[in-house]
Amino acid sequence: MTTTPSDPTLAVAKHPVPSYLDPKNLGPWEIYLEQVDRVTPYLGKLSYWAETLKRPKRILIVDVPIHLDDGSVAHFEGYRVQHNTSRGPAKGGVRFHQDVTLSEVMALSAWMTVKNAAVNLPFGGGKGGIRVDPRTLSLPELERLTRRYTTEIGLIIGPEKDIPAPDVNTNPQTMAWMMDTYSMNVGRTATGVVTGKPVSLGGSLGRADATGRGVFVTAAAAMTKLGMPLEGARIAVQGFGNVGNAAARIFHDHGAKIVAVQDVSGTIYSGAGLDPYALAVHLESTGSVLDFPGSEPVQTHEFWGLSCEVLIPAALEHQITASNAGQIQARLIVEGANGPTTPAADDILRERGVTLIPDVLANAGGVSVSYFEWVQDFSSFFWTEAEINARLERIMNEAFSSLWAVSEQHGVTLRTAAYIVACTRVLEARALRGLYP
Numbered sequence: 001m002t003t004t005p006s007d008p009t010l011a012v013a014k015h016p017v018p019s020y021l022d023p024k025n026l027g028p029w030e031i032y033l034e035q036v037d038r039v040t041p042y043l044g045k046l047s048y049w050a051e052t053l054k055r056p057k058r059i060l061i062v063d064v065p066i067h068l069d070d071g072s073v074a075h076f077e078g079y080r081v082q083h084n085t086s087r088g089p090a091k092g093g094v095r096f097h098q099d100v101t102l103s104e105v106m107a108l109s110a111w112m113t114v115k116n117a118a119v120n121l122p123f124g125g126g127k128g129g130i131r132v133d134p135r136t137l138s139l140p141e142l143e144r145l146t147r148r149y150t151t152e153i154g155l156i157i158g159p160e161k162d163i164p165a166p167d168v169n170t171n172p173q174t175m176a177w178m179m180d181t182y183s184m185n186v187g188r189t190a191t192g193v194v195t196g197k198p199v200s201l202g203g204s205l206g207r208a209d210a211t212g213r214g215v216f217v218t219a220a221a222a223m224t225k226l227g228m229p230l231e232g233a234r235i236a237v238q239g240f241g242n243v244g245n246a247a248a249r250i251f252h253d254h255g256a257k258i259v260a261v262q263d264v265s266g267t268i269y270s271g272a273g274l275d276p277y278a279l280a281v282h283l284e285s286t287g288s289v290l291d292f293p294g295s296e297p298v299q300t301h302e303f304w305g306l307s308c309e310v311l312i313p314a315a316l317e318h319q320i321t322a323s324n325a326g327q328i329q330a331r332l333i334v335e336g337a338n339g340p341t342t343p344a345a346d347d348i349l350r351e352r353g354v355t356l357i358p359d360v361l362a363n364a365g366g367v368s369v370s371y372f373e374w375v376q377d378f379s380s381f382f383w384t385e386a387e388i389n390a391r392l393e394r395i396m397n398e399a400f401s402s403l404w405a406v407s408e409q410h411g412v413t414l415r416t417a418a419y420i421v422a423c424t425r426v427l428e429a430r431a432l433r434g435l436y437p
């Protein structure tokens with residue numbers, strides 16, 4: 001039986017509203033809409049079609065019931081949003097998180113449309129998620145959840161329709177379950193239905209580190225433009241999962257110093273630099289970055305004001321806001337995460353002369369290697385890791401150079417430049433295809 005606490009603030013303290021659901025803050029979808037409004041004046045005649053960008057093509061909300069290990073039945077809410085398919089099948093990850101909302105999945109799917117077009121991959125944008133705290137489920141429960149969710153969204157996904165991939169709290173094992181479930185339902189082994197699979201199941205070499213590698217490649221290109229030496233550069237990373245961990249390792253391998261890491265458990269700092277390889281082992285064994293030998297703990301809110309040259313938000317959206325953008329010391333911010341910076345914070349950073357490489361460019365390394373995986377699955381011919389990394393670097397460097405040139409040409413931020421290039425590509429496809437019927 002549930003009891004109502006006599007003091008309502010007790011309930012609030014136990015279930016705090018996520019910052020981006022606070023009515024004072026814009027939700028992720030509203031933030032995306034504001035980003036589209038900012039770019040529309042640069043679209044010329046294509047602005048005729050701009051409303052297309054503000055409406056997801058297809059939204060599927062599904063009930064995901066599973067048997068828990070104790071024999072009871074639990075229901076979870078799942079989503080798959082296909083924001084736009086003008087340039088190709090929808091593509092984007094699947095997130096398992098207790099704060100997943102439709103607004104979030106819509107925004108994430110739209111950012112995939114922009115990202116895929118910004119780096120010129122032949123995909124539209126999609127995203128999925130389940131509102132669940134996966135830490136509360138056992139492995140068999142997680143498998144049942146993943147399989148039922150895949151069956152429910154199986155109506156609209158497929159190698160030529162919509163190709164999911166890992167995102168927060170999902171991984172190659174999740175993709176293996178999704179691939180197997182879809183394959184069982186269609187009666188053939190369809191490896192190309194998801195990317196980010198284990199290499200032994202049609203996955204691609206280089207996929208695991210691809211997003212972090214892309215973060216590094218674009219950061220290094222920007223540092224060259226800005227005259228910032230890589231050797232000894234101090235890097236602060238928020239999030240030490242797939243993206244943050246790989247980015248930290250690759251920066252470390254190139255002589256930069258990882259001075260601070262924040263994850264869900266807390267924040268650590270070392271002026272001498274943290275070894276990300278040893279930190280990954282520590283995290284694996286203790287479940288937390290805290291108490292890493294040689295580091296000192298830092299208050300969560302102090303992370304943003306730490307002295308560093310490069311700041312990499314690689315956790316969740318809505319982290320750099322009007323309330324902390326003024327404290328940031330870094331000269332360069334590289335968005336490993338999707339949507340970590342609000343439009344108001346963008347303006348503050350721009351005024352302060354901080355260069356920001358937007359998510360739709362900085363973290364596109366993951367979907368680029370997902371694209372390679374999808375191509376390899378179709379042709380059943382697999383490339384070497386060196387080939388993958390070389391092609392990844394080429395895509396990221398070419399995209400960086402062209403967006404940098406557009407930002408200089410129009411005197412706009414790299415985010416606006418990315419939106420100009422991407423929205424032009426999407427709307428050109430829209431205009432050429434015309435409206436059916």
Ligand code: NAD
Pocket residue numbers: 166167168169170211238239240241242243244262263264265314315316317336337338339363364366367
């Ligand atoms: P992950 O689940 O592997 O890691 C998430 C990390 O964020 C963990 O270290 C976690 O502790 C940390 N975190 C969670 N809540 C936090 C909080 N409140 N404060 C500080 N840290 C917190 O996820 P991931 O795959 O690394 O994804 C991270 C971000 O990168 C997401 O925004 C995701 O959409 C984006 N992204 C991921 C990929 C990919 O290939 N995985 C590709 C492009 C973009």
